Amino acid sequence: MLSMNNVKKIFRTDLVETHALNDFNLQVDEGEFVAVTGPSGSGKTTFLNIAGLLETFESGTYMLDGKDVSKLNDNQRSVLRNQKIGFIFQSFNLIPDLSLFDNVDVPLRYRGFNAAERKQRIEQSLEMVGLANRMKHLPSQLSGGQQQRVAIARALAGEPRFLLADEPTGNLDTKMAHSVMELLQEINQKGTTIVMVTHDATLAAQAARNIYVRDGRVSELHDVSAMPEAVNS
Amino acid sequence: MFETGPILRALMRNKVGAILIALQIAVTMTIIVNSIFIIMERKELMARESGMDEANSFYIRSSGFAKDFNNQVTVQEDLAMIRGLPGVVDAIQVNAIPISGGGWSMGLQTKPGDDQDGVGVAVYMVDEHGTNTFDVDVIAGQDFNASDIIWRDGDRNDWPDQILITKAMAEDLYPDEDYRNAVGKTVYINRNEPIIIKGIIDKLQAPWIGWNGLERVMLVPQLMDFSAYRYLVRTEPGQRDIIMPKVEEMLASSNKGRIVRELRSMQETRDRSYRRHSAMINILTTVMVILTIVTALGIVGLASFSVNRRKKQIGTRRALGATQGAILRYFMLENFMISTVGVMVGAALTVGLNMWLMQAFELSRIDWYLIPVGMVVLWLVGQIAVLGPAKRAAAIPPAIATRNV
Ligand SMILES: Nc1ncnc2c1ncn2[C@@H]1O[C@H](COP(=O)(O)OP(=O)(O)OP(=O)(O)O)[C@@H](O)[C@H]1O
Ligand SMILES: [Mg+2]
Numbered sequence: 021m022l023s024m025n026n027v028k029k030i031f032r033t034d035l036v037e038t039h040a041l042n043d044f045n046l047q048v049d050e051g052e053f054v055a056v057t058g059p060s061g062s063g064k065t066t067f068l069n070i071a072g073l074l075e076t077f078e079s080g081t082y083m084l085d086g087k088d089v090s091k092l093n094d095n096q097r098s099v100l101r102n103q104k105i106g107f108i109f110q111s112f113n114l115i116p117d118l119s120l121f122d123n124v125d126v127p128l129r130y131r132g133f134n135a136a137e138r139k140q141r142i143e144q145s146l147e148m149v150g151l152a153n154r155m156k157h158l159p160s161q162l163s164g165g166q167q168q169r170v171a172i173a174r175a176l177a178g179e180p181r182f183l184l185a186d187e188p189t190g191n192l193d194t195k196m197a198h199s200v201m202e203l204l205q206e207i208n209q210k211g212t213t214i215v216m217v218t219h220d221a222t223l224a225a226q227a228a229r230n231i232y233v234r235d236g237r238v239s240e241l242h243d244v245s246a247m248p249e250a251v252n253s
Numbered sequence: 254m255f256e257t258g259p260i261l262r263a264l265m266r267n268k269v270g271a272i273l274i275a276l277q278i279a280v281t282m283t284i285i286v287n288s289i290f291i292i293m294e295r296k297e298l299m300a301r302e303s304g305m306d307e308a309n310s311f312y313i314r315s316s317g318f319a320k321d322f323n324n325q326v327t328v329q330e331d332l333a334m335i336r337g338l339p340g341v342v343d344a345i346q347v348n349a350i351p352i353s354g355g356g357w358s359m360g361l362q363t364k365p366g367d368d369q370d371g372v373g374v375a376v377y378m379v380d381e382h383g384t385n386t387f388d389v390d391v392i393a394g395q396d397f398n399a400s401d402i403i404w405r406d407g408d409r410n411d412w413p414d415q416i417l418i419t420k421a422m423a424e425d426l427y428p429d430e431d432y433r434n435a436v437g438k439t440v441y442i443n444r445n446e447p448i449i450i451k452g453i454i455d456k457l458q459a460p461w462i463g464w465n466g467l468e469r470v471m472l473v474p475q476l477m478d479f480s481a482y483r484y485l486v487r488t489e490p491g492q493r494d495i496i497m498p499k500v501e502e503m504l505a506s507s508n509k510g511r512i513v514r515e516l517r518s519m520q521e522t523r524d525r526s527y528r529r530h531s532a533m534i535n536i537l538t539t540v541m542v543i544l545t546i547v548t549a550l551g552i553v554g555l556a557s558f559s560v561n562r563r564k565k566q567i568g569t570r571r572a573l574g575a576t577q578g579a580i581l582r583y584f585m586l587e588n589f590m591i592s593t594v595g596v597m598v599g600a601a602l603t604v605g606l607n608m609w610l611m612q613a614f615e616l617s618r619i620d621w622y623l624i625p626v627g628m629v630v631l632w633l634v635g636q637i638a639v640l641g642p643a644k645r646a647a648a649i650p651p652a653i654a655t656r657n658v
Contacts, residue, residue, distance in 0.1 A: 065655050074651040095576050102574020113569040117263035127573040186655050
């Protein structure tokens with residue numbers, strides 16, 4: 021599904037060069053649920069952005085679904101994101117001026133579905149996250165946990181094969197975090213591949229596979245308790 | 254492809270800025286369209302031709318003051334001298350100048366009597382060189398001969414037996430007949446004095462550009478035994494500016510018993526007479542340009558503000574699969590929708606302002622096609638103005654969605 025080989029990412033500013041990813045190697049298979057942990061600034065978000073085609077990289081290869089994505093132009097990357105990848109963000113990133121219905125509609129319109137199909141998909145995915153009865157509400161009328169559920173509905177409405185989440189529970193209290201985690205597991209069980217960055221060790225432990233990122237490199241962990249650094253949160 | 258519905262619903266939640274811009278567009282359109290209409294009307298007025306060879310004509314005023322000043326002799330000597338100058342086509346003594354603002358008018362009636370309606374007409378007193386100097390053609394009947402010309406005494410108010418009139422005057426006198434039939438007919442001046450129409454000239458304008466009888470003119474075969482009058486001179490093409498000072502010099506030096514002044518080309522006369530119109534055109538043009546710029550800047554401002562405010566949202570949309578083109582389209586379409594409200598309101602306001610101007614200043618009804626033209630223009634102004642901010646929005650990187658929370 022996802023295969024990164026020696027991926028290197030450098031951020032250049034006037035003063036410094038940050039090697040955010042160094043020879044980053046990772047293989048994620050179809051249907052996996054991978055939790056990514058690591059200290060702040062280690063390159064987790066950078067990895068996720070590259071995996072999600074939000075950013076380009078300097079060298080190395082990245083095959084997404086068997087396709088080398090380094091040669092794609094901006095438009096092709098956008099289309100691929102739209103078709104194959106769903107995003108969940110720490111701060112939900114719902115569009116505040118749009119109702120839940122219109123929020124979930126956003127990626128579906130870029131996909132070019134017709135109105136009837138979009139409506140059906142929106143209702144279905146809001147149903148799945150338990151918010152079908154609040155379609156006309158604005159994001160501001162929901163709790164944080166509910167907002168993240170809407171974001172998950174939005175990410176899944178186009179039925180992507182690959183779901184990327186950057187600290188999806190980072191802004192939620194423990195109870196809400198767990199319910200979001202349960203939802204993600206449910207989704208994973210239906211076949212969607214998930215890669216989730218988190219600071220929360222207990223949540224990470226619920227994922228089938230954990231990887232640890234440090235200084236832009238991966239060290240795979242199978243035993244969560246052996247994590248070199250107590251994960252804060 | 255087009256997110257009309259969501260854009261509209263999002264706009265409804267941030268109405269104030271959009272409404273202000275729509276109103277600005279409406280007001281701009283109202284003022285622009287009405288200004289263009291007024292400008293077009295003024296330009297049409299300014300484009301009317303006097304019938305003269307304006308580019309090559311000028312006039313000068315002679316006023317005798319000496320006790321022993323002999324008008325008749327002076328006029329004949331002056332005219333012979335001016336007409337003899339190389340480069341001069343012809344010259345006349347005349348009482349008034351077309352489109353200059355000052356002159357004489359009389360009323361002509363087709364039947365004698367105090368109870369009859371007269372038709373107002375401008376009077377030019379000329380000799381047999383009149384038509385050639387004015388550069389007009391006799392299109393029916395006969396021109397004046399030298400023998401037709403009589404001297405008009407400054408104290409007496411008598412009129413000769415025959416006149417030439419413009420085609421427009423003939424048609425106003427005899428609205429039901431062909432203008433050629435006017436030749437040989439008798440009309441009455443001062444209610445009861447008969448005059449025969451000797452001929453019809455094609456076109457010559459009266460002195461007053463604001464008069465609705467501007468095209469109604471009669472030529473009277475009279476030389477003026479007055480102490481003050483003008484000479485109108487027509488030159489060969491390109492000779493005017495050379496001959497003007499020569500004539501002034503000649504007149505001043507040939508007779509010390511008079512003063513010459515008011516040496517003026519017809520071109521200058523036209524510019525002076527239409528000055529108010531051209532000033533109005535300039536003012537309205539300036540207002541239009543300024544308003545358009547202000548509106549365009551307002552659109553740029555609102556769009557830039559909303560792009561900045563929505564950076565995160567734009568990044569999120571990109572992350573969810575929006576191409577750069579989709580982001581560009583979003584802002585262009587949003588502006589188009591705001592502009593549409595603006596130009597709709599603008600169309601109504603345009604008609605309203607025109608109706609008010611019709612009542613208050615007797616303007617005519619606006620040409621309907623100017624309204625769609627105005628709408629298209631403001632749509633274009635909006636689209637061009639929003640292009641910069643929209644391009645900046647499209648350039649926002651998708652990684653914004655995950656960065657700087
Ligand atoms: N746009 C950028 N320009 C310059 N440097 C950047 C940029 N984005 C990230 N970096 C740097 O790259 C490194 C990796 O950042 P990244 O955001 O991937 O870390 P992270 O593991 O997600 O951290 P956190 O847990 O705090 O979210 C950091 O040193 C960061 O400062
Ligand atoms: Mg991060």
